[in-house]
Amino acid sequence: MAVSDPSLSLSEAAQILGTEDIAEARRVARLELSLARACPVCRVLMRRVALLGVELRARELVERLAPWERDEHSVRLVAALIVLHGW
Numbered sequence: 171m172a173v174s175d176p177s178l179s180l181s182e183a184a185q186i187l188g189t190e191d192i193a194e195a196r197r198v199a200r201l202e203l204s205l206a207r208a209c210p211v212c213r214v215l216m217r218r219v220a221l222l223g224v225e226l227r228a229r230e231l232v233e234r235l236a237p238w239e240r241d242e243h244s245v246r247l248v249a250a251l252i253v254l255h256g257w
Contacts, residue, residue: 199250
């Protein structure tokens with residue numbers, strides 16, 4: 171599933187995480203962030219988020235991803251950031 175729309179909404183992010191319930195989406199998002207440490211692509215994405223800081227929102231980060239960075243894990247990671255931080 172490719173995410174290229176910078177207007178990804180909270181409900182769409184929750185659906186990417188496999189739920190329509192926002193409370194459940196938050197739980198899944200926290201788990202997703204912990205699992206991201208095991209994925210080489212997600213680790214790169216997490217480093218980029220840390221380096222760029224909070225001024226760069228997750229939706230904007232999706233637009234900056236190279237094609238090789240857009241795997242299922244990275245899309246779920248961006249959805250997790252949107253669910254947890256409203257980015």
